[in-house]
Amino acid sequence: MNQNQITIIGGGLSGLIAAYLLAKHGKEVLLIEKKSYPFHRVCGEYISNEVRDFLIKENLFPSCFNPAEINTFRLSAVNGALAEVPLDLGGFGISRYNFDHFLYQKCQEVGVKFLLKTQIATIDYIAKKKLFDLSTNHGERLVSPIVLAAYGKRSKIDKYLKRPYLKQRSPYIGIKHHIKITQADHIVALHNYEGGYLGINRVENGHFNLCYLGSRTQLKAAGNIPAMEQQYLFKNPHIKAIYEGAEFLWEKPEVINEISFATKSPVENQVIMIGDAAGMITPLCGNGMAIAIHSGKLAANAILKHKNLKAVQEEYTKAWNYFFYSRLRTGRAVQRLFGAPLVSKLAVNVLKKSPFLAKKLILQTHGAPIK
Numbered sequence: 260m261n262q263n264q265i266t267i268i269g270g271g272l273s274g275l276i277a278a279y280l281l282a283k284h285g286k287e288v289l290l291i292e293k294k295s296y297p298f299h300r301v302c303g304e305y306i307s308n309e310v311r312d313f314l315i316k317e318n319l320f321p322s323c324f325n326p327a328e329i330n331t332f333r334l335s336a337v338n339g340a341l342a343e344v345p346l347d348l349g350g351f352g353i354s355r356y357n358f359d360h361f362l363y364q365k366c367q368e369v370g371v372k373f374l375l376k377t378q379i380a381t382i383d384y385i386a387k388k389k390l391f392d393l394s395t396n397h398g399e400r401l402v403s404p405i406v407l408a409a410y411g412k413r414s415k416i417d418k419y420l421k422r423p424y425l426k427q428r429s430p431y432i433g434i435k436h437h438i439k440i441t442q443a444d445h446i447v448a449l450h451n452y453e454g455g456y457l458g459i460n461r462v463e464n465g466h467f468n469l470c471y472l473g474s475r476t477q478l479k480a481a482g483n484i485p486a487m488e489q490q491y492l493f494k495n496p497h498i499k500a501i502y503e504g505a506e507f508l509w510e511k512p513e514v515i516n517e518i519s520f521a522t523k524s525p526v527e528n529q530v531i532m533i534g535d536a537a538g539m540i541t542p543l544c545g546n547g548m549a550i551a552i553h554s555g556k557l558a559a560n561a562i563l564k565h566k567n568l569k570a571v572q573e574e575y576t577k578a579w580n581y582f583f584y585s586r587l588r589t590g591r592a593v594q595r596l597f598g599a600p601l602v603s604k605l606a607v608n609v610l611k612k613s614p615f616l617a618k619k620l621i622l623q624t625h626g627a628p629i630k
């Protein structure tokens with residue numbers, strides 16, 4: 260068993276970025292991912308330009324896919340009232356299918372080792388040996404001096420770690436379609452409906468991502484996804500028009516449930532949590548991916564700077580709190596404004612009548628571009 264290699268659990272954006280930076284700077288890195296690239300996952304696929312310069316600098320910007328350039332935000336209320344504001348920073352649109360696969364290949368180029376189609380089932384810290392002891396669902400045992408948990412918003416292993424956030428059940432489900440539609444390329448739109456909100460923006464190949472955060476109760480009441488969409492989402496005329504004008508590219512959408520925005524911690528059971536595993540910002544802010552990338556970078560920086568686990572944990576926790584704590588809190592507060600008829604109407608009015616205030620709100624959930 261190699262006792263020196265850093266183990267990363269999960270190969271989404273946070274895990275891939277941390278793996279890439281660590282391996283590039285000479286560390287031995289093993290990344291364990293339960294699926295096999297490329298694969299689709301539920302995500303709105305709008306990436307804030309906060310991370311653009313960093314990705315370009317590291318040669319990780321996926322320009323080969325010609326991502327959509329997005330610079331305008333459109334918001335509709337439950338009743339269909341509409342407003343639009345330019346986005347100061349903006350972002351780009353690319354499918355996770357291609358982006359994650361692209362980063363996986365970049366990681367291989369710098370020597371990251373991968374165990375795919377493998378899940379970490381248990382993880383324990385053996386203080387006497389200063390080592391983590393991990394086991395996979397295939398019965399393999401691994402040891403590692405540092406473990407990064409990059410396994411996303413919810414994983415079976417959270418139960419093993421007895422993470423407190425699991426005590427609260429979440430009412431949210433996430434659903435993603437890829438569609439073809441004639442619509443402006445430069446707009447990311449957020450359409451509210453009673454009980455949820457739906458985002459739409461272009462990704463590569465002229466396709467559009469249509470992704471929404473919905474309600475488990477509505478799905479149960481309607482019986483299935485198409486019936487739920489007709490019964491609840493279509494009450495917003497913009498959503499109805501999108502569905503009626505679109506060609507749906509997949510037989511079935513990607514679906515996830517139990518999406519929790521509960522407060523978590525950047526270090527738990529000695530494990531360094533990155534990306535959504537440390538805490539998830541509500542999707543309407545449109546920067547969970549930027550935070551995942553940034554937190555992967557912060558964790559890699561701390562590991563490269565310190566030899567001792569405690570020092571790494573302290574530096575990472577401080578940086579995580581500095582960059583993300585209040586943004587996640589504001590995201591949770593803003594989320595409460597959405598999906599309710601009156602309040603979403605108010606939000607549209609704010610956007611229309613006071614773009615300055617709207618911009619301030621957007622800034623509260625976004626960070627400065629990272630280098």
Ligand SMILES: Cc1cc2nc3c(=O)[nH]c(=O)nc-3n(C[C@H](O)[C@H](O)[C@H](O)COP(=O)(O)OP(=O)(O)OC[C@H]3O[C@@H](n4cnc5c(N)ncnc54)[C@H](O)[C@@H]3O)c2cc1C
Pocket residue numbers: 268269270271272273274291292293294301302303304305306307377378379380409410411412413414415416432433434458470471472518533534535536539540542545546547548549551
């Ligand atoms: C409905 C919805 C819409 C969204 N829209 C946007 C958007 O438009 N813009 C944006 O910036 N963000 C958006 N987000 C948020 C964004 O998707 C996440 O913040 C981001 O993907 C987090 O990256 P991550 O690396 O933490 O985790 P993930 O990308 O979720 O990756 C985690 C990986 O870990 C693997 N894994 C899990 N458990 C194990 C295990 N035990 N062993 C091994 N592997 C494991 C999984 O297979 C997965 O590949 C959205 C989220 C939702 C739910």
